[in-house]
Amino acid sequence: MRLKTINLKEPLHTELVSCVGWASSDDVFSAGDDHVIHRWNLVSGDTAKVTDLPADFHPTDMHWIPKAGVAGGGKKGGVADSFLITSAEGKLQLVGKGGRLEKPVDAHRGACLTGRWSWDGAGIVTAGEDGAVKIWSRSGMLRSTLTNQGSPVYSLSWSPDSQQILFSTGTNLTIKPLAPNSKPIVWKAHDGLILCCDWSASNGRIISGGEDCKYKVWDSFGRQLFSSSAHEYPITSISWSTDGELFAMGSYNTLRLCDKIGWSHSLDKPSTGSIFKISWSPDGTQVAGGCGNGQVIFAHVIEKRLEWKDYEATVTGRKTIALRNVTNESTENLEFRDRIIQTSLSHDHLVVATTSQCYIYTTKNWNTPTIIDLKEGSVFLMMQASKHFLVVEATAVYIYSYEGRLLASPKWAGMRPDALSKQTVSISIDCLAIRDQTDDKQVHLFDTSTGKPLNDGKPYLHKHEVVEIALDQTGLPNERKLAIVDKNRDLYLTNVRKFGKTNTTGKLGAMIQSLCWSQDCNMLVAVQDSKVTVWYYPNVIFVDRNLLARTLVEKDSTEFGKHAVVGSFVNNSIGIRRADGSLVATGIPPYPAILHQYVRSGHWENATKICRFVKETTLWACLAGMALAAKQLNTAEIAYTNLQEADKVYYIQYIRELPLKEVRAAEMSVLSGNYQDAEATLLQSGLIFRGILLNIYLHNWERALDLAVKHRTHVDTVLAYRIKYLERCDKEEKNKQYLQYMNEVEVDWDKINEKIEHEIQKERDNRPQRTSTQKPAAH
Incomplete structure (x- = not known):
């Protein structure tokens, strides 16, 4: 993956360009020291002067109101209502559609260095040379002065929930809550003056750059996740992409594309002077930068590579994709009418979203795709399951079948689709899980065939803030499981559909960095603090918790290094992305997947035979849990016998001889530790x-x-x-x-x-x- 840079024309600005912003996915506005606002159209290549700024107005920053904050925003081809510009004279200027200037506001003593709309568009925050951070209403009325620092504040950003402000003073970064009397988080981030910072609404991570010529990645607690080596010149601009998967960094004659972990995808050396501001397009595929020589530099992301079993797809240009079958070296070239925004390759289907349509290809036929007209033309995220796929646009979420039929469009209170990411959304064959954007402890669960909420509309409520979620991909709907990583990095497993009074949540592990379900069977892999752990049968935590430690394998993660991320888990192969960007593959034995297949098809004799053939404790423990869950007493007795669990063998024999099936079912629940379910079974049966x-x-x-x-x-x-x-x-x-x-x-x-x-x-x-x-x- 890399950035392909272009300059559409000779510089329109006669002085340096201090700020840029995207009105839509194809329209860019720029302003500089020549007191002119220009508009650039990337489709037609046309440029036009929007308006002249007053001679005593030297712009320092520009920010368009987010689509989530625009009434009726997100219409295809539409332009957001307004944007704000701050000036070196301490003014805050709101600019309406078409370049109409509202009455300027005297915001700061000295220069007003930066200003940002909140994610919901309800407020504005500004900072300046006087060290003040101020909160303004949407119309430019002063609400409060959040803090007064003793030194200039050069950069700031809103938190994903718009309840905290990140700002830089000197060498420190500060997170200040809006709630009064709240204690801020302050830490030394750089050895030199911090010039730029940004906070992703999708992944919650923070990036910063400064005069020490380094850029760094932080979590929301101020813990450092990555630090770059020193560049030649100070880092003057930095910005997250919409989906939080990438960020761009600008310096003197330098434009770098980086992964969210921090490692570099590509480095360009354009002759532009310092890049003072960087802004991403709403669809997260293009970058615009304001340069010191009066140019506006544009770049788009290309060479994104996707892999699925034997197939490899590479985005080679704005409108082209190259396909390759690695087994027979056959190739295909796909060309599209419009610019490519999102691509996804999984479950034997390639899904491509352009600015106007969505193309669905099957691996058996690359010539005649199914084509869907998009509602808004701005796709932020796509995820696939075996029977359907998810499309997230600016104001709505859609589930389509691979035949192109709209299945559902789930809705929930306070929905902000533009803030969703791969960590906060998960889809399976029958369920869609989405973390709430206003309350991080809640996870909304929907039926993919109807879009209706599950469990009588009650979302799952976790005891801590949820960071990452993942649904298992196979099995029956009433056995669907949701894996949850919370703010403490603890991993929990819960049943999606609630039945009875059983405690449906269990803790699997701690210090989880990344996790992924297998696409072929319900095995789970996670990168923990110092190891890679694979749970062959996570559901055993609800069946026999004592077997949990015997159904997992752990591998030393030394070869993967710190901050490794699980990228894929297909068949018995696990792909792990290291912190330096390299992809490392590791494997597990094929026997657990075969065992899952036998059990899913009801071939218990074959499942027992493979355990006897392999003679491993982990397989016997998995079989014991699976048999207990399916109430296969004979198989469970054999498995526990091989595990030398004499007490449970005798108890199973006792259960087998009980006279009534209701009593046997209750005793099986007792064996699994589900005492409330056991009592309910007995009372409902009149026992x-x-x-x-x-x-x-x-x-x-x-x-x-x-x-x-x-x-x-x-x-x-x-x-x-x-x-x-x-x-x-x-x-x-x-x-x-x-x-x-x-x-x-x-x-x-x-x-x-x-x-x-x-x-x-x-x-x-x-x-x-x-x-x-x-x-x-x-x-």
Whole structure:
């Protein structure tokens, strides 16, 4: 991937260009010290003067109102309502559509160095030489002075939720919340004066550059993720792309394209002087820069490479894609009428979005694609599943089938599609998961076939802020799992669809940097602090938590280095991107995937055979969990036997001999640790005695007595077991409820044993034709 730079014409500006901004994906506005605002159209190549600025107005920064903040924004071919310009004379100027100048606002003493709209378009923040950071209304009315620093503030940016401000003073970066009396986060970021910074709305990371000639990447806590080597000249401009996957850096005669981790994709050396401002197009494919020699430099991203099994697709130009089959070296060249915005290659389909249409190719036929007309013509993100794919535009989210049929367009409160990223969106064959943009603890879940919310419209609520989400790709809809990485970098697994009262969330690991589900079976890989971990059967955490450590493998991550990212997990091959940009492949044995395939198709004998053939503990542990989840008692008994889990083998044998299937199902839930589900199963089946006995064995004494009193049965049985328990523990009764019923109810073990025998006989009478007369055993 690299930037291809172009200069459309000779310089229109006679002085340096201090600021640039994108009105739409094809229109760029620029302003400089010659007091003129020019408009550039990248499709036609036309340029025009928009308006003249006052002679005493020297622009320092420009920012267009985000589409999310424009009423009715995002219409194809439309231009945003207005943009702001700050000046060296301390003024804030709002410019309307067509170049109409509003009344200027005296914003700062000395130069007003920078200004930015909030992401929702509801407010403006400015900073200047006087060290003040001020918040303004949309119309330019002063709301508050956020802070007063002792030195000039050269750059600032809004947080993704528009509730915090990042700004630079000297060698420090500061994150200041808008809430009063909130403590700011301050850290020394550079050894020289910081000239530029930016905060991505999509990935939440911060970039900065300064006079120490370095650019650096930070997380939202101020922890350094990457530091470049020193350049020849100071870093004068830096900016994130819309999707947060790339950022561009400008210096003297230097334009560099970087990955979000920090490593460099490409380096260009245009003869432009210093690049004072860099701005990305709304679709994240083009860059414009204001230069010291009066030029406006333009560049677009090319040579983006995609891989899927035997196929490789490379974006070779603005409107062309080269395809190659690596097995037989056959090639195809695809040409499009409009400029390419987004591409995605997965699940045997290539999806290409241009400025007006979406093309769907299958790997079996590259000649006749299915074509869809886009609603807005500005695609921010595309993701694929096996049966359909997701398209995210500026104001809406769409799910299409590979036949080109619109399946759904999910909506939720406070939706901001332009802020979505690959980390906050995940799609599977039957479910779409999206992290809420206003509350990072919530994850919205939708049915992909209808677009309706799951679980009665209630989003999943996590206890901490969610950083990354991922849905598994295979299996039945009612078994769909969502992997969640929260702000503490802990990894959790939860059921997408809620059934019963089971605790549906379990913790898999900690210190997670990146994760990815296998596309062929439900295995999960993650890069942890010092290792790469593969969970062969993550669902075991809901079946038998004790098996979790035996169903995973860990590899030393020394060869991958720090800040490695999992790029793909197909078949038994895992692709990992190192912090220096190199792609490293590592593999796992093929047997876990084969085991998943046998179990998914119901071939339990073959699953047992492959475990016996391989003779590995991890496979037996996976088979034990899978059999327990599917209630295959014979297979589970064999697997636990090979794991030398004698207690569970005996318990499975006991379960097999129970008279009623409802009781067996409840005992299976007990074996999995799902006690609430076990009780619910028994009570729904009318087996009140079994429900009471379950709580007695679990020492849930209050619940056992409540059930007995509510159903008016076996109160004396509960009291008898309670007395025996207290005698064995040498304790006195202190529970008021038990003391009350002990004074009212007579405890006679002969009558109690007779009642218990009567309950067991009732179960025998209702059982299928079997021969066992074994009594309930203690858990």
